[in-house]
Amino acid sequence: xxxxxxxxxxxxxxxxxxxxxxxxxxxxxxxxxxxxxxxxxxxxxxxxxxxxxxxxxxxxxxxxxxxxxxxxxxxxxxxxxxxxxxxxxxxxxxxxxxxxxxxxxxxxxxxxxxxxxxxxxxxxxxxxxxxxxxxxxxxxxxxxxxxxxxxxxxxxxxxxxxxxxxxxxxxxxxxxxxxxxxxxxxxxxxxxxxxxxxxxxxxxxxxxxxxxxxxxx
Amino acid sequence: xxxxxxxxxxxxxxxxxxxxxxxxxxxxxxxxxxxxxxxxxxxxxxxxxxxxxxxxxxxxxxxxxxxxxxxxxxxxxxxxxxxxxxxxxxxxxxxxxxxxxxxxxxxxxxxxxxxxxxxxxxxxxxxxxxxxxxxxxxxxxxxxxxxxxxxxxxxxxxxxxxxxxxxxxxxxxxxxxxxxxxxxxxxxxxxxxxxxxxxxxxxxxxxxxxxxxxxxxxxxxxxxxxxxxxxxxxxxxxxxxxxxxxxxxx
Amino acid sequence: xxxxxxxxxxxxxxxxxxxxxxxxxxxxxxxxxxxxxxxxxxxxxxxxxxxxxxxxxxxxxxxxxxxxxxxxxxxxxxxxxxxxxxxxxxxxxxxxxxxxxxxxxxxxxxxxxxxxxxxxxxxxxxxxxxxxxxxxxxxxxxxxxxxxxxxxxxxxxxxxxxxxxxxxxxxxxxxxxxxxxxxxxxxxxxxxxxxxxxxxxxxxxxxxxxxxxxxxxxxxxxxxxxxxxxxxxxxxxxxxxxxxxxxxxxxxxxxxxxxxxxxxxxxxxxxxxxxxxxxxxxxxxxxxxxxxxxxxxxxxxxxxxxxxxxxxxxxxxxxxxxxxxxxxxxxxxxxxxxxxxxxxxxxxxxxxxxxxxxxxxxxxxxxxxxxxxxxxxxxxxxxxxxxxxxxxxxxxxxxxxxxxxxxxxxxxxxxxxxxxxxxxxxxxxxxxxxxxxxxxxxxxxxxxxxxxxxxxxxxxxxxxxxxxxxxxxxxxxxxxxxxxxxxxx
Numbered sequence: 001x002x003x004x005x006x007x008x009x010x011x012x013x014x015x016x017x018x019x020x021x022x023x024x025x026x027x028x029x030x031x032x033x034x035x036x037x038x039x040x041x042x043x044x045x046x047x048x049x050x051x052x053x054x055x056x057x058x059x060x061x062x063x064x065x066x067x068x069x070x071x072x073x074x075x076x077x078x079x080x081x082x083x084x085x086x087x088x089x090x091x092x093x094x095x096x097x098x099x100x101x102x103x104x105x106x107x108x109x110x111x112x113x114x115x116x117x118x119x120x121x122x123x124x125x126x127x128x129x130x131x132x133x134x135x136x137x138x139x140x141x142x143x144x145x146x147x148x149x150x151x152x153x154x155x156x157x158x159x160x161x162x163x164x165x166x167x168x169x170x171x172x173x174x175x176x177x178x179x180x181x182x183x184x185x186x187x188x189x190x191x192x193x194x195x196x197x198x199x200x201x202x203x204x205x206x207x208x209x210x211x212x213x214x215x216x217x
Numbered sequence: 218x219x220x221x222x223x224x225x226x227x228x229x230x231x232x233x234x235x236x237x238x239x240x241x242x243x244x245x246x247x248x249x250x251x252x253x254x255x256x257x258x259x260x261x262x263x264x265x266x267x268x269x270x271x272x273x274x275x276x277x278x279x280x281x282x283x284x285x286x287x288x289x290x291x292x293x294x295x296x297x298x299x300x301x302x303x304x305x306x307x308x309x310x311x312x313x314x315x316x317x318x319x320x321x322x323x324x325x326x327x328x329x330x331x332x333x334x335x336x337x338x339x340x341x342x343x344x345x346x347x348x349x350x351x352x353x354x355x356x357x358x359x360x361x362x363x364x365x366x367x368x369x370x371x372x373x374x375x376x377x378x379x380x381x382x383x384x385x386x387x388x389x390x391x392x393x394x395x396x397x398x399x400x401x402x403x404x405x406x407x408x409x410x411x412x413x414x415x416x417x418x419x420x421x422x423x424x425x426x427x428x429x430x431x432x433x434x435x436x437x438x439x440x441x442x443x444x445x446x447x448x449x450x451x452x453x454x455x456x457x458x459x460x461x462x463x464x465x466x467x
Numbered sequence: 468x469x470x471x472x473x474x475x476x477x478x479x480x481x482x483x484x485x486x487x488x489x490x491x492x493x494x495x496x497x498x499x500x501x502x503x504x505x506x507x508x509x510x511x512x513x514x515x516x517x518x519x520x521x522x523x524x525x526x527x528x529x530x531x532x533x534x535x536x537x538x539x540x541x542x543x544x545x546x547x548x549x550x551x552x553x554x555x556x557x558x559x560x561x562x563x564x565x566x567x568x569x570x571x572x573x574x575x576x577x578x579x580x581x582x583x584x585x586x587x588x589x590x591x592x593x594x595x596x597x598x599x600x601x602x603x604x605x606x607x608x609x610x611x612x613x614x615x616x617x618x619x620x621x622x623x624x625x626x627x628x629x630x631x632x633x634x635x636x637x638x639x640x641x642x643x644x645x646x647x648x649x650x651x652x653x654x655x656x657x658x659x660x661x662x663x664x665x666x667x668x669x670x671x672x673x674x675x676x677x678x679x680x681x682x683x684x685x686x687x688x689x690x691x692x693x694x695x696x697x698x699x700x701x702x703x704x705x706x707x708x709x710x711x712x713x714x715x716x717x718x719x720x721x722x723x724x725x726x727x728x729x730x731x732x733x734x735x736x737x738x739x740x741x742x743x744x745x746x747x748x749x750x751x752x753x754x755x756x757x758x759x760x761x762x763x764x765x766x767x768x769x770x771x772x773x774x775x776x777x778x779x780x781x782x783x784x785x786x787x788x789x790x791x792x793x794x795x796x797x798x799x800x801x802x803x804x805x806x807x808x809x810x811x812x813x814x815x816x817x818x819x820x821x822x823x824x825x826x827x828x829x830x831x832x833x834x835x836x837x838x839x840x841x842x843x844x845x846x847x848x849x850x851x852x853x854x855x856x857x858x859x860x861x862x863x864x865x866x867x868x869x870x871x872x873x874x875x876x877x878x879x880x881x882x883x884x885x886x887x888x889x890x891x892x893x894x895x896x897x898x899x900x901x902x903x904x905x906x907x908x909x910x911x912x913x914x915x916x917x918x919x920x921x922x923x924x925x926x927x928x929x930x931x932x933x934x935x936x937x938x939x940x941x942x943x944x945x946x947x948x949x950x951x952x953x954x955x956x
Contacts, residue, residue, distance in 0.1 A: 145707070175730070
């Protein structure tokens with residue numbers, strides 16, 4: 001018997017007490033999926049929770065977005081930036097005019113090259129207020145996963161219309177992309193560890209600085 | 218509920234044998250509050266010493282005996298959250314283990330009529346002021362099984378707060394187990410002692426004269442350490458404080 | 468041949484729980500570290516759980532979803548296998564540790580790699596993958612900070628979430644100073660014991676390994692059956708490094724880790740971080756569904772591992788242990804774990820979950836495993852914090868019964884005679900009354916004196932630290948008789 005057949009055989013034997021074939025009938029789940037929280041001000045909650053992770057949040061009007069991104073980068077003492085494909089053109093122009101050295105990922109940069117670049121700027125897919133989480137689905141403007149991993153600073157542009165109250169709504173928004181087999185990365189603040197005496201240290205392997213630019217609708 | 222409910226006292230084997238002042242106080246308290254109290258002499262024990270040590274076959278007869286002892290009573294009251302927890306959670310399970318559906322039905326029914334003392338006072342009699350008087354500094358340890366198995370909640374504290382003359386002090390890390398755990402204290406004596414010693418230390422920091430709890434087993438454990446350490450802190454069961462009156466104090 | 472990775476400690480020399488616990492209790496430094504750590508994390512968990520108004524509903528839903536999966540595991544596993552295969556993942560099945568270890572080593576050899584980077588994973592601890600790979604000439608590098616501390620310290624993990632919880636900052640500093648240079652980039656000189664400096668040393672030490680490694684090994688928190696999506700939650704970003712940079716990724720995942728749908732993630736991603744690290748959300752969560760061209764590993768493998776899980780599944784009274792999502796809330800709240808630490812449990816799964824999972828995964832064959840269900844006061848604190856509502860105390864008592872059946876199967880034991888005696892006493896009030904004649908007699912002899920230390924078997928274990936009041940000369944039963952002539956009404 002192959003390992004597969006044997007494991008499946010053991011499972012069948014172990015669950016022979018189960019007589020109802022339909023799992024949904026056999027074990028009902030008392031939970032209403034996809035519910036929003038009754039948060040009064042979702043955006044304020046998002047800002048508070050993201051800042052609670054010690055990530056910087058800058059709020060701006062749409063016409064101030066480019067300048068705010070530049071400010072965020074300057075605050076992090078950045079010189080070189082990787083810009084993913086699909087990052088809005090006017091913002092790229094502003095970055096270029098501000099004097100940053102811009103790198104494109106086409107053709108793909110090597111890991112060593114990415115590791116030597118100071119920062120990455122991206123857009124995002126969803127923001128989840130209650131947990132202060134930003135989800136990337138690595139689509140247009142977000143780049144492949146390594147781009148938001150190896151550079152030490154990540155400036156992430158989120159639009160207010162992308163922010164939902166909580167995880168269930170967030171999952172619902174991400175589900176279509178996941179079903180298309182897009183990779184998804186959730187960021188809640190920067191990299192952190194509590195492995196030594198449970199004392200929280202911000203910044204281990206991932207980008208040590210996460211800076212969020214929240215653009216009003 | 219009629220005006221003078223008829224209550225069967227489940228004295229529990231440990232206080233019946235080792236600390237009769239606890240069931241005696243329970244009887245006095247319940248009678249003072251207008252209950253008619255009976256003590257079915259057939260009764261023994263909840264059986265958890267056997268059950269929790271893994272000897273289920275040996276525990277099944279105690280379930281049968283419990284069911285028969287108390288079959289005629291609407292209210293079964295015990296001054297122990299642990300024993301009540303065992304009656305509620307383990308008796309039906311033991312009956313299933315014995316493959317006795319009739320016993321399971323009877324055990325479930327008996328369990329539903331079984332109350333820990335503070336539950337009976339607060340929920341059935343509807344009193345928190347039981348007319349007690351105890352002019353001492355007291356700290357309360359919530360026994361794990363009272364809180365997490367019998368789920369008596371803050372009823373003991375609500376009763377204690379109404380006791381006249383009492384000076385009730387919060388116990389640090391009150392919710393943490395005292396380390397008794399039945400046969401745990403014998404099978405893992407070193408861990409048990411470490412836990413009991415920590416609990417005793419917390420008790421001493423309160424400066425209380427008395428440590429009170431609703432389970433004699435915890436009091437025996439913590440009190441044993443307090444006594445060995447010549448701390449001077451005495452242990453007392455919840456029933457004993459609630460039974461105490463100004464007349465007793467004179 | 469010389470070893471390539473630090474030689475770890477061994478579970479084999481650890482004695483039965485009561486003796487191992489005694490030794491741990493005498494380690495004052497470790498007790499201090501553990502008390503500090505568990506106290507800190509308990510407080511954080513309470514705050515984060517109480518922020519969620521529907522916390523109890525979430526726990527119920529999580530238990531139901533996990534039960535649904537367990538009871539229909541074949542269906543969900545086949546669905547997950549089909550979805551993963553369709554997404555370009557090579558799915559392997561492993562009956563046991565030997566199968567799984569061989570599969571991982573064979574993939575490494577086929578790829579021609581002699582080292583792998585690893586994401587912290589309980590399942591690869593369980594199967595002792597690192598030592599298997601070491602014997603095959605393949606170096607496995609732990610990249611989680613706590614796992615790195617354990618690996619470089621020639622140590623064993625003592626906690627599910629924070630395997631180096633028994634170490635304090637100055638011990639970590641010594642380990643890094645001493646060992647890092649032997650296995651790669653040395654710790655910077657000078658280095659203090661500030662956690663931020665130590666984390667920076669780990670960042671630098673591991674960065675070169677991340678950048679050069681061609682293969683990574685992970686576990687997995689969840690596999691979504693309907694899409695074939697794997698999910699890993701983590702904090703440091705070492706997981707993302709392993710999941711993103713190497714060309715080949717092998718994920719070894721227990722068969723119980725399947726969830727039916729993507730939507731079910733909402734329940735677990737709300738519960739897990741709050742229960743585990745006491746955060747609203749862990750810093751990073753990675754989800755991937757097969758191969759994404761031009762992004763991340765292009766050769767993905769998943770090893771579905773049984774290794775005793777079907778034994779757990781086969782026991783309807785113990786099955787709920789498979790709900791576990793490895794959050795470690797039960798360890799952090801456990802008063803026994805807090806004082807003893809993880810090593811005394813003799814396996815990578817310590818604390819209450821180890822006490823119910825170990826005996827079910829490994830069977831009751833050896834005395835060390837049989838001792839585990841007794842390593843609890845049954846205080847029930849674990850029941851209340853468990854995000855998937857595992858009824859720990861019920862399962863502990865159930866396993867005690869099984870341990871007793873195992874022990875007494877061939878010949879009776881002394882304990883069994885004691886319990887049979889107790890059973891006889893307690894089956895009728897008359898029997899108890901006759902025994903009470905004895906306690907009353909003892910009470911008359913002792914005349915109210917307390918009992919102190921004395922060399923009586925069993926009793927001495929109690930009396931070594933506690934005094935006991937002498938039994939009273941009058942039992943309640945007798946008092947009642949005297950008060951109410953005629954006995955029960």
